[in-house]
Amino acid sequence: MIEPGHLKAEAALPPPEQFCRRIPHLQHLGMRYLPACVENHSAPVFILGFQDRLVGNTHLPALHGGAVASFMENSALLHLLMEQNGTSRLPKLIDFNIDYLRSAGPRDSFACCEVAKLGSRVVLVHIRCWQRHFDRPAALARAHYLWEPVSGNTELAEDIRP
């Protein structure tokens, strides 16, 4: 269970170097993360520190919906890579659905992911993004990824078939 009140954003780490090299867009977003082992979280928590350049509506102000979606998509990707130790090629996004529940204000955003289904070829990931309260998400999303086993390694596909 994630207790957002206990999240220590200042303890967050940049994504592992190998992922930053493979996914240059991560550095543009400025994403960081708290590993799963920290504070007994069951999954890594991803953090998008507030930056003025990510704002959409300057009057509210609120983060751009695209920045929130991008943060959530890339959280799902990192979650999958971390679970699989980055051994295979990057999972390929098939589709992405996002529901915006409330506007994301000018403060840090958090995201956590759950693999809802790990099939032989497709992975379904559920993603939650929140700010002050875990129970009051700014957005909920789900994404299907095509899971491409490393070339020649068809055993992986067999292993993860349900």
Next chain:
Amino acid sequence: MSLIPSHERPDGDPLRPIQRFCEVVTYCATLGIYAYGVDGPKVCLALPYCEDILGDADRQWINTGAITTLIDSACGSAILHALPQYEAIATLDLRVDYLRPAPAGGEMRCWAWCHRITSNVAFAQSEVYVEGIDEPVATSSASFMRLKPQKREAG
């Protein structure tokens, strides 16, 4: 109704509000998203390629998050383009199908259009193209809340 790129249009044209949108929405300006053109009910926003949006360095594909940002912005613009006057809207939900990878290097263009407006909600669809590929790399469907409820119109 032919497409005329923004730089060839005179002032006072329907593209101007879309250009203004791209300027005042900070994250659009951050990424370099600009108003490419208007064709009847359709609007087109473009995102020039830069390394910041590279999502897969091994295979040289653009990050899908950057595509989603372009789509969200273009669909919002299409709603504003369809409304009789400017009003505040907010994305309710967005679905994107990534039909094929978007190769790095080319400019991305998202054509979006509003196909239904009710007193509370507006719906938009879009197609995203990358320079050099004839088929769309992504399609989307989105709904938006009109933040100020409107009186129900006859019909």
